Amino acid sequence: MSLLDAIAEPADLRDLDDDTLADLAAEIRERIVAAVACNSGHLGPNLGVVELTLALHRVFDSPRDRILFDTGHQAYVHKMVTGRAGGFDRLRQEGGLSGYPSRAESDHDTIENSHASTSLSYADGLAKAYALRGEDRHVVAVIGDGALTGGMAWEALNQIATGADRPLVVVVNDNGRSYAPTAGGLALRLASARTNPGYERMLATVKTRLHQVKVLGPPTYEALHAVKRGLKDAIAPQGLFEDLGIKYVGPVDGHDRPALERALEHAKRFGGPVIVHAVTEKGHGYERAVADQTDQMHQVAPFDPDTGESLAAPTTTWTQVFGDEIAVLAAERDDIVAVTAAMLHPTGLHAFADKFPDRVYDVGIAEQHAVTSAAGLALGGLHPVVAVYSTFLSRGFDQLLLDVALHDCAVTFVLDRAGVTGDDGPSHNGMWDLSMLGIVPGMRVAAPRDGARLRELLREAVAVDDGPTAVRFPKGPVLPDLEPVDTLDGCDVLVRTGPAAQDGGVLIVGVGPMAQIAAEAARKIADEQPTTPVTVVDPRWVLPVPPAVVDLARRHDLVVTVEDNGRAGGFGSAVSHALADAEVGTPIQVHALPQRFLDHAKRPALLQRVGLNSDMIASAVRDRLQQRGPQP
Numbered sequence: 230m231s232l233l234d235a236i237a238e239p240a241d242l243r244d245l246d247d248d249t250l251a252d253l254a255a256e257i258r259e260r261i262v263a264a265v266a267c268n269s270g271h272l273g274p275n276l277g278v279v280e281l282t283l284a285l286h287r288v289f290d291s292p293r294d295r296i297l298f299d300t301g302h303q304a305y306v307h308k309m310v311t312g313r314a315g316g317f318d319r320l321r322q323e324g325g326l327s328g329y330p331s332r333a334e335s336d337h338d339t340i341e342n343s344h345a346s347t348s349l350s351y352a353d354g355l356a357k358a359y360a361l362r363g364e365d366r367h368v369v370a371v372i373g374d375g376a377l378t379g380g381m382a383w384e385a386l387n388q389i390a391t392g393a394d395r396p397l398v399v400v401v402n403d404n405g406r407s408y409a410p411t412a413g414g415l416a417l418r419l420a421s422a423r424t425n426p427g428y429e430r431m432l433a434t435v436k437t438r439l440h441q442v443k444v445l446g447p448p449t450y451e452a453l454h455a456v457k458r459g460l461k462d463a464i465a466p467q468g469l470f471e472d473l474g475i476k477y478v479g480p481v482d483g484h485d486r487p488a489l490e491r492a493l494e495h496a497k498r499f500g501g502p503v504i505v506h507a508v509t510e511k512g513h514g515y516e517r518a519v520a521d522q523t524d525q526m527h528q529v530a531p532f533d534p535d536t537g538e539s540l541a542a543p544t545t546t547w548t549q550v551f552g553d554e555i556a557v558l559a560a561e562r563d564d565i566v567a568v569t570a571a572m573l574h575p576t577g578l579h580a581f582a583d584k585f586p587d588r589v590y591d592v593g594i595a596e597q598h599a600v601t602s603a604a605g606l607a608l609g610g611l612h613p614v615v616a617v618y619s620t621f622l623s624r625g626f627d628q629l630l631l632d633v634a635l636h637d638c639a640v641t642f643v644l645d646r647a648g649v650t651g652d653d654g655p656s657h658n659g660m661w662d663l664s665m666l667g668i669v670p671g672m673r674v675a676a677p678r679d680g681a682r683l684r685e686l687l688r689e690a691v692a693v694d695d696g697p698t699a700v701r702f703p704k705g706p707v708l709p710d711l712e713p714v715d716t717l718d719g720c721d722v723l724v725r726t727g728p729a730a731q732d733g734g735v736l737i738v739g740v741g742p743m744a745q746i747a748a749e750a751a752r753k754i755a756d757e758q759p760t761t762p763v764t765v766v767d768p769r770w771v772l773p774v775p776p777a778v779v780d781l782a783r784r785h786d787l788v789v790t791v792e793d794n795g796r797a798g799g800f801g802s803a804v805s806h807a808l809a810d811a812e813v814g815t816p817i818q819v820h821a822l823p824q825r826f827l828d829h830a831k832r833p834a835l836l837q838r839v840g841l842n843s844d845m846i847a848s849a850v851r852d853r854l855q856q857r858g859p860q861p
């Protein structure tokens with residue numbers, strides 16, 4: 230039996246000696262590389278926390294003590310030592326282990342929100358609850374230097390500092406990176422400590438010398454002591470945290486498990502809020518990850534573990550099409566700038582940044598600041614493009630509504646990963662953006678169905694100068710261009726089947742790539758019911774609902790909408806309202822995502838599960854037509 234397979238629960242780690250633990254760490258790394266190479270997932274972050282996680286589980290008593298992982302993408306080792314090592318071959322597969330903590334999987338998992346910078350707030354609440362209920366339990370939050378750039382983390386620290394007798398340990402897992410090197414002043418402060426590993430040694434030397442040079446006498450000792458403190462403050466971020474009232478321990482080598490355990494024991498005994506600053510290396514133990522300049526193999530598709538080469542078929546993604554086009558637009562117009570919340574490469578902004586480094590701002594994992602600073606850029610005469618994943622837009626919603634839209638700021642939001650993303654689980658699906666954007670006065674939303682439309686709509690969006698715009702597109706390979714057969718008031722007609730143009734029949738309106746699925750569904754309906762006229766349109770600009778959609782709906786017997794947003798407040802809902810307002814009585818069938826959190830699975834499997842593929846749409850439309858019977 231392997232060492233790892235003998236670990237059924239964290240208590241099994243406590244009897245192991247240092248050598249065995251080192252062997253176990255090596256075995257864990259092999260297992261992580263093998264599982265991610267096969268199934269995709271987060272590699273660099275997990276390889277970096279092997280010793281840290283072992284130390285945490287040896288010092289603290291989970292699940293009685295609560296160990297929270299901020300963002301949760303670095304919890305593989307935690308899963309392995311809490312009884313789930315056996316399930317690792319099915320990591321991120323439907324029905325297999327989730328890529329994030331999951332309360333359904335284990336009592337050792339307390340939080341499973343994969344949006345960054347929340348762990349300290351959860352920890353503050355848990356520590357307060359245990360104090361009030363008189364329970365003697367520790368709360369530990371592990372937060373990366375990237376997640377520490379989020380405003381929520383600082384709001385929480387401000388509170389945590391007030392709980393002098395609440396045992397709460399914050400472990401800052403400082404690897405200097407988010408995806409790219411972490412941006413901002415805090416990162417610089419942490420970096421100065423990280424790049425001076427000799428400073429603890431140096432302080433020890435200063436201390437010894439002071440005691441040796443007795444002739445200096447007390448005043449000089451005091452002076453030198455002050456110098457020493459100043460030096461430590463200048464080099465380490467101790468002052469930063471201790472001024473807030475939180476004890477600081479570190480920096481500790483995050484791959485020296487015994488040293489980590491000493492620091493954590495010390496923090497545990499302290500009984501109040503403590504920050505343990507652990508310096509780790511992303512990708513540690515797998516050279517190819519450490520050497521990867523872009524993001525140290527932060528999150529990867531299946532790859533060959535011997536070479537590190539990706540096994541994903543080479544394709545052009547929606548992200549690449551956006552990235553290339555925004556770089557072209559930036560070359561044409563020098564007022565275009567871009568903002569990213571720590572996701573320069575994942576959102577495709579690197580081509581723009583390479584050409585015009587002064588016009589792309591990485592603000593850290595700080596969507597709220599990203600949005601309001603974009604409003605500032607717009608008020609200052611520029612046209613900002615805020616590129617975020619759809620799921621992270623909700624973090625900056627208040628800012629979008631009141632700081633951008635209320636001020637009529639011409640900011641373009643580019644929402645990558647809109648719709649079902651799949652593998653990353655419930656919180657990563659981009660299924661809320663249309664519902665949010667639909668209630669923002671003055672907001673115009675475009676949804677391209679293919680690469681040509683993405684280029685076209687992005688160009689149109691940045692040309693809007695009197696209010697906010699958004700362009701949403703999904704994850705993965707861009708769909709082949711589907712040229713329209715006609716255009717009606719800005720709406721592309723993609724398919725017309727059945728008897729030649731006349732009133733009546735079915736109108737299917739698809740949002741973005743779902744328009745292509747709608748076109749497939751129309752052909753399937755036509756195969757079985759060739760006498761029913763079916764028209765498929767792609768409005769391109771989906772919110773507010775274009776008047777052309779309402780006019781077309783008036784002339785058909787049934788309107789069908791197809792989108793990959795939640796049905797509450799989505800496109801179908803907006804069309805229903807628009808028809809009611811215009812007193813158009815045509816019945817409407819809405820195909821959208823159910824308002825449920827969707828478990829992880831591949832995107833096609835999820836779309837099938839919720840009835841959003843062409844077969845299921847075609848059959849639902851046919852059923853509806855049969856129920857309605859022949860029309861006069």
Ligand SMILES: Cc1ncc(C[n+]2csc(CCOP(=O)(O)OP(=O)(O)O)c2C)c(N)n1
Nearest residue numbers: 274343344345373374375376406407408571
């Ligand atoms: C609110 C939010 N925005 C963006 C992301 C995307 N994201 C996932 S991990 C990550 C970097 C995290 O860096 P850090 O906290 O330092 O952890 P590391 O991966 O370096 O261990 C980012 C930006 C997110 N999860 N949440």
